[in-house]
Amino acid sequence: MTAPAGLLAALREIVGSERCLSRREELLPWECDGLTLHGSLPSAVVLPRDTHEVARIVRACRRFDTPFVPRGAGTGLSGGAIALDGGVVIECAKLDRILAIDGANRLAVVQPGVVNAALSQAVRPHGLFYAPDPSSQMACTIGGNVAENAGGPHTLKYGTTTNHVLALELVLPDGERLRLGSATGWSPGVDLVGVVVGSEGTVGIVTEVTVRLTPLPEATETLLVLFADVVSACRAVGAVITSGLVPAAMEIVDRRTIDAVEASVYAAGLPRDAGAVLLVELDGPAEALPPQIERIRALCAVEGARVQRARDDAERERFWRARKGAFGAMGRLAPDLYVHDAVVPRSRLPEVLARVGEICDRHRLRLSNVFHAGDGNLHPNISFDRRDADELARVVAAGREILEACVAVGGVISGEHGIGTEKRDFMGLVFSADDLEAQHRLRAAFDPDGVCNPGKILPTPRFCVEANPKARGYDHVPL
């Protein structure tokens, strides 16, 4: 679908022709994000350099009745940053300035295109860091993190993005600019910041974010615990959490993942003889850590595990780089990877993992597991080749069954990757029609005409189609 000629002219007038692309071969790289299961070509890509340009772009899109989608680095894993129905991609990567760092009040004001890891690096001299640390943090942007309410390994102790956003500037779908929240962290009235965080770019375009910064801990210890299999590692995680300890992170990496990572540039010397490795990070006052280590050692010994300790900061960093490069390293097994994402009650982890294994075996799929065990946040990774139509169908079928299995034990269909296009039609697994309609009405309060990242998160409801025949969803390829 091509963009109306008048729209292209208007966009070029705003940003110049250098920053407005519209030829098919130029647009192709924007047809998918980190998930290669879904793709859709935008009708144009525009790259604004300031909030003012964003507002003008939005108004131009409205004038020509064309939907639009904000996008950061495109590392998302649920097809959230693709433009359906010939929409325009508003690429925010060059809104990349850190506007202010306030060490005394532990906050920073940033544009949405600032890279997550770059923010932590910039505030380090102040003895601070930005706590949410998704695995893609070396590339992903704060704007994308806000859209997806991104988590990461350290979510276990520090919470997700929503716990770290104090205030926002939002360009509404009618081009108006709105300021939400307050830098103090206390905002009277309805918590609209909470609505925007995790809305996946469906209520407007975030153009400025005030984030909370966290003091660097005095001491950090990282343990590498070697288990015979994933299930016994899960049991140990349960025991640690039950004991009342609050580690900063607890991550399980299985054998297949270790093999892939150790073959890559992120090789960290992870043990090759363990069935699964549990990475435990503890942080806090230096004297508090040794007793915690001893307790974890004892709890893991019950499962017959061996405990190693990162010798120094360099080794700790290697471990984490290996953990965070794990998804990408799976590219060594097959051309494509489906990084699944679901959350189950921690106590049900062992049985759910066994069930996930059965599902993938039955569909003859290559499964690997690397996940935030402490949070009960699973990431079953399925390697596949999108050129193989039969395998693709099996991946999609297994994906659905995995979600059903998680929901059956009281889990939910996404932990941190968002719903996007990937899971839109599974929302019915966890929400009733009334629940969904309530969400629809909230979203419509921001975007009554459904022009801001349409076709994402919510399945098309009855009332919406009745009210606005154009607001039909995309032709969904059966998942």
Place this chain on the structure above:
Amino acid sequence: MRQLFEGADPAVSGAAAPGGAIPEGPLAAIYAGTLDCVHCGLCLSSCPTYRETGRELSSPRGRVHLMRAVAEGRIEFGATLAEEAYLCLGCRACETACPSGVRFGRLLEETRAAVEHAGLRRGFARRLERFALRRVIPNRRRLRLAVDALAWLQRLRLDRAALAWLPRRLAAPLALAPRVPPRAARRPLPWRTRPVMDLAVASQSDVMRTHRASVPKPPRGRVLLFTGCVMSELFGDVHHATARVLAANGFEVVVPHSQVCCGALQAHAGDAAFARELLRINLEAFAGARADAIVVNSAGCGAALREAGDWLPGEGDALARRIRDPLELLDEVGLRPPAGSMHARACYDDPCHLVHGQRIREAPRRVLRNVPGLELVEHEDPTSCCGAAGIYNLTHPEMSDAILERKLRTLAAADPDLILSGNPGCLMQLRAGSRRLGLRAEVLHPMTVLDRAYRNQES
């Protein structure tokens, strides 16, 4: 909405569709290489052109996506991929970031060769480039004449005059050109430099504790020195310094005279055939001499020769295994630290083709830390490209300048006396840049610094 890549757009091309026939010819190798990319995007923030533009199209992942789409016949092989293939610096920082092991540098070379093969690059500039890369750069006599001409221009100050009235594209090489060194520095190295057997060392120096002072050191072996093309003419002093430093470390240094240019510049410009011819000559030149290693003090040449197996499988691989960067070699065998010193605050800026192309990051730093008096300070982002990228600063001056400026800002913030980088392109770029911005730092090859430290002890 459709599932991605369900088929080629018939309006665009009838060529190979996914799941259909595998493309043939130059696209086949490219296609296979693109399948390594799993689309995670970890490469994005490491890419200088993505950081400048914010365009997925100008990122490693975007470029791989385009290559694959072309190979699958979803889009025509046309101007967009051709432009992107040349807008890329070939710095290979994405390879250091890529967990999936995409060989981007190789893919880029193949894509550029396919661009040339398809006739997608034409015009005077391209003809001039090819003439220079085939006829001048690898021909010692003509290169010397060209450098002599440049020296005369500089001596008569005509280069400044020319800068004023020449169009920018033609003036750029003159602006970037370093001052041609005096004849003495351009004289070829002797074919053999003997190892220094008895190094007079200061026995009380801290850094010497591990070494027995004043005991004659046995020779450590024999190495061959690769001299390349522009290195000899414009940075001959670095070759002399390299030979002296290696000799001081107990190596006999031999310079095979029939060697030629490594072919990296040509391969990077899509002229793989010519690069292969040069490699054949070099294989012969280095085949005869018995030696422990072939030392290459230019990171770009070293990276190309280390991957000679891509150009000529088998023979090329055998040559590749013998290649060493001088700092890597000194780190391996243990530097005999100079008794002299070199009092300066220095920033080591990683040449892309050393840190990303050859994966050598710590060795140069370890060696330099052993130079008495030298204080090594880290600046921000030392492993990112300076924008030189072979002849990129001539073909894409605007992008090159933007990238250079970012680099110089980080260097200026660290306020060093010396900026060290082991590659001729980077040396020229950083020198021209610091001159323009009025940075006080002297830009040197690390081997020059080591050599000065050894020479300080003699005087």
